[in-house]
Amino acid sequence: MTAAAIDKILLSFFYELQNYFTLAGRTFVRIFQRPFYYREFAIQFDKLGFASLFICILTGLFSGMVMALQSLIQLKPFAATSYVGGMVAVTMIKELGPVLASLMVAGRVGSAITAELGTMVVTEQVDAMRVEGTDIIKRLVGPRLKAMLLALPLLTIVTDMVSIFGGYIMSAGYQINPLMYISGLPQFMVFQDLIEGVVKPAVFGGIIAITGCYVGLNTKGGAEGVGAAAKKAVVLSSVLILICDFFIAKIFVVFRG
Amino acid sequence: MISNDSIRMEKLCYSVGGRRILENFDFQLDRGVNRTILGISGAGKTTILKLLLGLLEPNSGTVSIGNLCITGLPESGFMQQRKQIAIVFQGGALFDSMTVGENVGYRLFEEGHLSQAEISKIVLEKLGFVGVEAALDLYPAELSGGMKKRVAIARALAADPDYIFFDEPTTGLDPIGVYNICNLMQRLQAEGKTTLMVTHDLATAFATSQRFTFLHDAQMLFEGSEEEMRCSTIPEVIEFLSPTERSLFV
Ligand SMILES: Nc1ncnc2c1ncn2[C@@H]1O[C@H](COP(=O)(O)OP(=O)(O)OP(=O)(O)O)[C@@H](O)[C@H]1O
Ligand SMILES: [Mg+2]
Numbered sequence: 001m002t003a004a005a006i007d008k009i010l011l012s013f014f015y016e017l018q019n020y021f022t023l024a025g026r027t028f029v030r031i032f033q034r035p036f037y038y039r040e041f042a043i044q045f046d047k048l049g050f051a052s053l054f055i056c057i058l059t060g061l062f063s064g065m066v067m068a069l070q071s072l073i074q075l076k077p078f079a080a081t082s083y084v085g086g087m088v089a090v091t092m093i094k095e096l097g098p099v100l101a102s103l104m105v106a107g108r109v110g111s112a113i114t115a116e117l118g119t120m121v122v123t124e125q126v127d128a129m130r131v132e133g134t135d136i137i138k139r140l141v142g143p144r145l146k147a148m149l150l151a152l153p154l155l156t157i158v159t160d161m162v163s164i165f166g167g168y169i170m171s172a173g174y175q176i177n178p179l180m181y182i183s184g185l186p187q188f189m190v191f192q193d194l195i196e197g198v199v200k201p202a203v204f205g206g207i208i209a210i211t212g213c214y215v216g217l218n219t220k221g222g223a224e225g226v227g228a229a230a231k232k233a234v235v236l237s238s239v240l241i242l243i244c245d246f247f248i249a250k251i252f253v254v255f256r257g
Numbered sequence: 258m259i260s261n262d263s264i265r266m267e268k269l270c271y272s273v274g275g276r277r278i279l280e281n282f283d284f285q286l287d288r289g290v291n292r293t294i295l296g297i298s299g300a301g302k303t304t305i306l307k308l309l310l311g312l313l314e315p316n317s318g319t320v321s322i323g324n325l326c327i328t329g330l331p332e333s334g335f336m337q338q339r340k341q342i343a344i345v346f347q348g349g350a351l352f353d354s355m356t357v358g359e360n361v362g363y364r365l366f367e368e369g370h371l372s373q374a375e376i377s378k379i380v381l382e383k384l385g386f387v388g389v390e391a392a393l394d395l396y397p398a399e400l401s402g403g404m405k406k407r408v409a410i411a412r413a414l415a416a417d418p419d420y421i422f423f424d425e426p427t428t429g430l431d432p433i434g435v436y437n438i439c440n441l442m443q444r445l446q447a448e449g450k451t452t453l454m455v456t457h458d459l460a461t462a463f464a465t466s467q468r469f470t471f472l473h474d475a476q477m478l479f480e481g482s483e484e485e486m487r488c489s490t491i492p493e494v495i496e497f498l499s500p501t502e503r504s505l506f507v
Binding site: 035123125127130132133135 | 310369
């Protein structure tokens with residue numbers, strides 16, 4: 001590869017990065033400005049958030065069960081099975097709940113947002129809206145961002161609760177006293193972990209919405225372009241979620257002292 | 258001669274993907290002078306309309322609406338000026354999540370100055386103007402191509418613009434459909450609206466416009482009236498008006 005080629009790739013990378021953050025910043029500012037598009041928000045909350053409830057329940061149930069199963073096997077030789085509730089709770093609430101729920105939703109919702117906006121772009125509906133005097137960011141991006149900022153923490157809380165229930169079922173199968181399981185839940189956690197458990201999904205929700213909208217609004221070409229864009233949005237938001245997860249965890253560790 | 262009642266582009270260059278679409282292009286649409294842009298497919302006609310509306314950013318040169326230069330301004334900076342222009346897109350570009358009625362009333366509803374009843378009245382009136390009242394509660398996916406075009410025109414009319422851009426309004430229509438669109442444009446012109454059309458359809462062009470622009474290879478090759486065009490000695494224009502064997506692709 002020549003220096004010129006590398007130069008070109010880097011330039012376009014930073015150009016895209018700049019546009020991405022511009023969109024994120026503008027949207028964030030404009031969700032506090034009129035008009036608020038309540039109806040659009042309600043539609044998106046239902047379509048993106050509520051409709052993802054079932055996959056989050058499934059995700060939570062089985063990941064909680066498998067966490068409990070694996071912990072039980074590890075803890076048994078040390079006669080420490082009383083810690084199982086605490087282990088399930090801390091891993092699910094701080095890490096797996098937010099990350100797994102977000103990854104599931106990113107696959108489902110990220111692609112849907114991108115495909116919808118991408119189709120609107122290639123059929124000139126977005127241009128038509130702009131000519132009609134609509135602020136695309138307020139009308140199309142804002143409601144989706146708001147819906148995800150609110151929906152993903154709620155979905156994550158559901159995922160966490162279901163996973164703790166899944167762990168409970170598994171432990172009961174291994175003759176762990178239910179009271180011991182429940183009283184053991186908070187043993188590895190501090191209050192700040194609960195905050196971490198809802199801050200993460202809120203950030204991830206923002207990433208899914210903004211990435212979906214950014215890729216969708218920059219779709220080129222026809223039906224093929226929309227397909228490629230949807231794929232790109234899912235991969236990009238999943239990777240961003242995992243990267244951000246690390247940094248948010250790091251920040252919380254610092255504050256924990 | 259620059260008048261305040263015009264939309265124009267000056268010394269405009271636009272390229273996409275390393276390809277020059279327009280080079281040093283000057284164009285002016287004056288109020289009351291209906292124009293048509295002609296040119297072979299892919300010449301950049303749709304691009305001109307989008308540039309005039311500020312939907313695309315030129316590489317260099319300027320676009321002005323009235324006495325406001327919109328190039329380089331953020332969209333919110335020329336929203337008001339642009340509201341005097343409406344466009345009927347090549348594919349209709351109807352919002353497919355909304356019914357025909359909601360499509361036509363979109364801008365009125367968004368602006369929120371009028372009551373629901375007043376909006377419904379205007380929507381029905383505009384749909385009546387293009388003859389598709391029956392489609393009020395249908396979704397765009399349930400319409401035929403010709404109906405989509407007419408609904409798109411009704412939507413463009415809803416906000417009562419001064420200028421209306423038509424991007425290939427007659428392409429893909431049967432002769433009766435073409436006749437209807439042609440008649441509709443003439444009725445609009447009689448109401449005092451200025452039309453700018455992009456088309457390959459010479460009959461419609463000559464029936465609805467006074468000035469013609471011929472676009473070829475990123476340049477304006479010809480600009481003038483119908484007679485001037487018919488008497489033109491520019492080979493490309495002669496070829497466009499009556500293609501001969503020389504134009505065969507194979
Ligand atoms: N997003 C884009 N990416 C790359 N090339 C583009 C893009 N948009 C337009 N073009 C190119 O610009 C040229 C002009 O496009 P435009 O849509 O203005 O053509 P047109 O004159 O309207 O053609 P038609 O009569 O077929 O509608 C085309 O050759 C097209 O290949
Ligand atoms: Mg075109």
